[in-house]
Amino acid sequence: MLAKMLNEAKHTVIFSGAGMSTESGLPDFRSKQTGLWENVDPIRLASLDAFMNNREEFTQFYHTRLQAIHDYKPHDGHEILGNWEKRGLVQSIITQNVDGFHQQAGSENVAELHGTLRTVHCHSCEKRYPNRDFINGIFKCECGGDLRPSVVLFGEMLPDDEVRTAELETASADLFIVLGSSLSVSPANFFPVEAKQNGAKLVIVNMEATDYDNLADLVINERKIGEVLQEVDAKL
Ligand code: APR
Numbered sequence: 001m002l003a004k005m006l007n008e009a010k011h012t013v014i015f016s017g018a019g020m021s022t023e024s025g026l027p028d029f030r031s032k033q034t035g036l037w038e039n040v041d042p043i044r045l046a047s048l049d050a051f052m053n054n055r056e057e058f059t060q061f062y063h064t065r066l067q068a069i070h071d072y073k074p075h076d077g078h079e080i081l082g083n084w085e086k087r088g089l090v091q092s093i094i095t096q097n098v099d100g101f102h103q104q105a106g107s108e109n110v111a112e113l114h115g116t117l118r119t120v121h122c123h124s125c126e127k128r129y130p131n132r133d134f135i136n137g138i139f140k141c142e143c144g145g146d147l148r149p150s151v152v153l154f155g156e157m158l159p160d161d162e163v164r165t166a167e168l169e170t171a172s173a174d175l176f177i178v179l180g181s182s183l184s185v186s187p188a189n190f191f192p193v194e195a196k197q198n199g200a201k202l203v204i205v206n207m208e209a210t211d212y213d214n215l216a217d218l219v220i221n222e223r224k225i226g227e228v229l230q231e232v233d234a235k236l
Contacts, residue, residue: 001218002177002228003235005201006089009175014081014093015191019180019206021099023226025072030182031207047154051123051146059139062117062149066131069117074105077179077226080233082106089236091173094166096181096188098151111165113158113188115151123148158187170195178204180225183212 006012018028029037036042044050045061082105084090092109093102100118102110120134121127124145129138131149139147152158170176176195183189183204189212196202196215204213205220205228213219220228 002203002220003232005175005203005218006084006232006236009201011172012084012090012175012177013169013173013195013200014090014177014179015181015195016093016095016097016102016179017181017183017206018097019182020077020095020225021072021075021097021101022180023075023077023224024099024101026068026099028180030184043154046151048156051148051153063135066117066120066135066149069099069101069131070135072099074101075226077229078102078105078107080229083233084236085109087236092165092169094169094191096185098149109169111162111169113152113162113166115149115159117149117151119150120147121150122146163187166191167194170200171198173198173200176200176202178202178206178210178212178216179229180206181210182206182208183210 022028027034027036029035045057050058078101081090085107093107094111094113095102096114098114098117100116117131119128120131122141122143122145125141125143127141129147134147141147170191173195176192178192192202192212202216203218204210204216205225207222209221
């Protein structure tokens with residue numbers, strides 16, 4: 001059914017969450033037992049307030065996450081999406097992920113709603129540095145400002161240009177496929193709703209049920225994304 005929808009659609013947009021990268025070895029946030037937020041309060045570690053007032057724990061938390069994107073890599077599912085873009089089956093990806101794995105696997109049209117761990121930047125002058133500098137303990141910019149990962153921290157606005165791209169893509173989509181997101185964080189979780197309201201077919205592929213499954217034309221739960229994408233790819 002998903003293969004048929006992909007073949008028939010004119011403008012397919014993928015909307016990915018942390019569940020897209022768990023098969024690469026990166027934990028997601030809200031899976032029972034393994035999710036990052038199962039054991040820590042995100043506001044204590046991943047917020048602007050934490051960056052300002054809890055710097056040691058903030059730095060430790062992001063040091064681990066920055067190192068992880070060098071230790072792990074995209075899996076077959078990321079590669080399949082990159083291949084589908086080249087074949088014209090997928091027009092773009094809107095991702096909440098910050099690991100850069102979609103681009104590493106060949107996808108080019110990727111809107112990163114929550115920024116990226118691929119770089120760090122100065123909180124004062126916004127100069128960007130490779131994330132290796134932060135991993136190696138360089139926390140200060142040449143201007144004297146503090147360096148922080150280029151991710152959207154809780155309490156910060158989403159990047160305008162990424163949001164605009166995501167809005168345009170959502171408006172053009174006639175097929176909108178959610179891969180691996182609990183859809184529990186706004187405003188990112190507005191996009192699937194907007195796509196559906198614009199008349200797109202909505203597909204949600206997620207291990208656990210989400211609050212938006214009732215909106216979807218097709219829901220695939222209890223299945224690993226990697227396996228689903230491989231099965232669909234074989235039928236295209
Ligand atoms: N296959 C299918 N689904 C999976 C897999 C898998 N291999 N692994 C995990 N999942 C599902 C989980 O069941 C979970 O519902 O992916 C979903 C991931 O949801 P979250 O952990 O909430 O991640 P996400 O939706 O991306 O979170 C959104 O929250 O903390 C913020 O900024 C962070 O971007 C993140 C945002």
